[in-house]
Amino acid sequence: MTRCVLARTFAPVNLMTTNIYAKLPVNSLVTFTQRLGGGRSDPNELKFTSWDEFLASGIRASGFLIEDCSPETQDALLWQIRQSRWWECWVALGVNAPETPYDSLADGRQTREKAAQSAAQVQAARAGLPNAAHLDFEERLLQFLFVRDGASLQPVCDRHSHYLYRYPLAEALGADEERVTRVLMDLQRRRFLEPGLLIDRVRHCRKCSSAHPHYHDVCPHCRSVQIEKSAALHCFTCGHVAPQADYVQDSKLICPQCNAHLRHIGVDYDRPLTQYACADCHHVFIEAAVQVRCLDCGDLADPEALDVRGVAPLRLTARGRAAMREGSSVEHGVASEFSQHVPQTAFSQALGWTLRPANKLPDASLVAMELTVPQQDARGLAMLDEGVRRMHELLVDSDLSTVDADERIWFLVNDGASLVERVRSMYPAGSDAQLRTAYMDLRNVGEARDPRQVMSRLKTELL
Amino acid sequence: MLVDTFNQAVHAFEVLSAGSNARTFSELVLKFFPFVLLLELPLYLLVVAGITRYGLRRIRSDKQRERYPSVSCLITCYSEGDDVRKTIESLAHQMYRGPIEIIALIDGAIQNKNTYVAAISALAEVNALPNRRLIVLPKWQRGGRVSSLNAGLSIATGEVVMALDGDTSFDNDMVAQATRHFDDPNVVALAGCLRVRNAADSLVARLQALEYMLSIGAGKTGLSEFNIINNISGAFGVFRTSFIRNMGGWDAGTAEDLDITMRIKQYFGANPNLRIAFEPHAVGHTDAPTSWRVFFKQRLRWDGDLYYLFVRKYLHNIRPGLLGWRNFLFTLINGFFMQVIMPFFIVFYTGLMLWYLPVGSVLGVLAFVYLIYLVSVIVFFLLYVVAISERPRQDMAYFFFLPLMPIFAFATRVNSALSLLQEAVLKSHLDSSMAPWWVLKKTKF
Secondary structure (H helix, E strand, O other): OHHHHHHHHHOOOOOOOOOHHHHOOOOOEEEEEOOOOOOOOOOOOEEEOOHHHHHHHOOOOOEEEEEOOOHHHHHHHHHHHHHOOOOOOEEEEOOOOOOOOOHHHOOOEOOHHHHHHHHHHHHHHOOOOOOHHHOOHHHHHHHHHHOOOOOEEOOEEOOOOOOOEEOHHHHHOOOOHHHHHHHHHHHHHOOOEEEOOOOEEEEEOOOOOOOOEEEEEEOOOOOOOOEEEOOEEEEOOOOOEEEHHHHEEOOEEEOOOOOOEOOOEOOOEEOOOOOEEEOOOOOEEOOOEEEEEEOOOOOEEOHHHOEEEEEOOEEEOHHHHHHHHHOOOOOOOOHHHOOOEOOHHHHHHHHHHHOOOOOOOOOOEEEEEEEEOOOOOHHHHHHHHHHHHHHHHOOOOOOEEEEOOOOOEEEEEOOHHHHHHHHHHHOOOOOOOEEEEEEEEHHHOOOOOOHHHHHHHHHHHHO | OHHHHHHHHHHHHHHHHHOOOOOOHHHHHHHHHHHHHHHHHHHHHHHHHHHHHHHHHHOOOOOOOOOOOOEEEEEEEOOOOOHHHHHHHHHHOOOOOOOEEEEEEEEOOOOOHHHHHHHHHOHHHHHOOOOEEEEEEEEOOOOOHHHHHHHHHHHOOOOEEEEEEOOEEEOOOHHHHHHHHHHOOOEEEEEEEEEEOOHHHOHHHHHHHHHHHHHHHHHHHHHHOOOOOOOOOOOEEEEEHHHHHHHOOOOOOOOHHHHHHHHHHOOOOOOOOOEEEEEEEEEEEEOOOOOHHHHHHHHHHHHHHHHHHHHHHOHHHOOHHHHHHHHHHHHHHHHHHHHHHHHHHHHHHHHHHHHHOOHHHHHHHHHHHHHHHHHHHHHHHHHHHHHOOOOHHHHHHHHHHHHHHHHHHHHHHHHHHHHHHHHHHHOHHHHOOOOOHHHHOOOOO
């Protein structure tokens, strides 16, 4: 709840408030504190009591230190910093800062000197990286981790969250919970992020991904919840088994079938192993079955059928680090295993070259495919990966492939019709994954020979 | 005179070994008597078959463990004093990955202050160990063994609960060996193997050590192959907690170990897949009586308890519908006939023989029986050492005590008849040291 309020109040941050910051020193650690007046006052210190005051000053901050603030103010400031143009900066909390729900948005608890040092390190690390203002969410996330040595995204348990665990830092960098979950899963699939030490395991509904399954025990025979533990008795004299209540007569135990007086457990009677009875189907049993009902979508399932996901802090992999250095973050995880795969720019260049007005139109096809799964969970993503892998296995060495930002797969092949037919046969009607295909014989391309035009024509055909 | 006796003995021996048709009455007595003593042979053969099966099966490599259930060890302590620490420590230092909860139940903690103090002194040390927990539960008013066990059961948290004696210590792989069997959901109880800790103290302790090897180590291994374990020893029994909770725990009265075995078996008729297992390599070391007087007194109690249970308490429950056919026949023949009726036959026939036959003939008969008994004991012993024993070298030293075994067995049988008679006439189970009189008085049988 708190987060929603915060996000609504502070999310739209005015990036271009003022221009006067250019004159101020570059390495300036901005301090937020609510304890003013007392203690030493250093003229070089940039102290503020609120975010608005800081914005008004127009100072160009290189890092922040929040100390001696109330928990609410501290959280609000953290959100404001991470959503502002200073999202990437080092933010330290004072050594005695209170523990709050969003303290994971900060980089840690430090003294002033340490904080200034770390802030300078971050500033140095981001030199040469793209301008922080022009990045999309995914890139911001990776860059944030890249400029901090050994940083990770910390999951925080929140019982109001659909997924039970949230990554507040990722949300603060500008995405809602659902998008964060999807992007983080995707970045892991592409092996840019990897899980650190596992902190929890959560079971999700297969249908709606909710992490709020409700477990209840039911009759193993008819699945009714109308079961109760009813102590049954087994008469040794005649072998009759019935609920204990049937035996009670005048505060004595008398067998309703043979009238034997049951005096002593173990000698005249015992308690049979079947101690549960179903009121609906009158089945008696030893152990109840456990069933799961999703509290969000009401889907019923067996506990084993739930989607089990590990929860762990996420950190940048060596591959992610390399991609950040080389600036190619949208490389597709599985497709890049194949020699036919090229980055998207190279693909459209190759396409442009074949379609040069001077060229004779080649005997080749451009194919676009889109594979979608009903549920973007671990299983769904694995299905997508497997699909991409199988498609590539149908190619010959001279073919080219690429994956665009919307996960469409493009091929430049000799015989598009046969490729489409073979891929279609892998996904007959009724299979879990949905396949959409479109292809174009390049000999029929006509007058429009611009590769971007050709590709967008095919895109509309896909829909 | 001596020569005469010798000749009679030789004659009797010859008659018995020749196998000719009996002609005179004395020959008939001669023929019949040994078979009374040797009626146990079919049982021996059954056990031997079981051991052979076990031995052949053991050659297969052990399966990788997948489960380590939590274990609660109930130690019933009375006047053991410092010995209790040995028991507690041998449990705390088990080589076992799962959690072990040790519950020391001090019965009559006011009189047994020493035992209580000894158990308390182990608290800090045990609780510092990972995955181990010691609880000392003093029962100020004495209530007997059963009351201790039920009190322990009520607070036990383990999936498996062990009923153990305060004067018994355990090999460090005991828990691992014992819990292995509970992977099978049909195993509801397990009998542990007992050895005599103080065997070197006296001849009678030595002979009991040998007897424990043969009757527990070898005997129960054989019986468990057919799921007909005769008894889960009170000093070392292992149970599935949920099962005995449903059963209602232990029942008051003496011989609670045989009682609970019998009551578990009463579920076998309706649930034929249930099993009581035995693990010869889950080993406990217990103190045996070191003097003949105490030994015979102990057996007097044990055998009296047999009569109490099989005749007074469960006579009407020995039927196939409750126990299943297999355990019905076994309980009837071994429990009821062999252990309750046979001792009287033996005493009766020995008397009859002494009355009718000359001394020499009697000696001849006894020599014949002795030899057959000896041969079978030797075979049995060697089979035990080869197929079962986890300390074969150490056990082999007992080979030289084997010639005494037949005599020892005969003496205990005679003593047994005495105790059964005493129980039948005097209800001596009401005078047991296992529980105070005011508890025993309350029992219904």
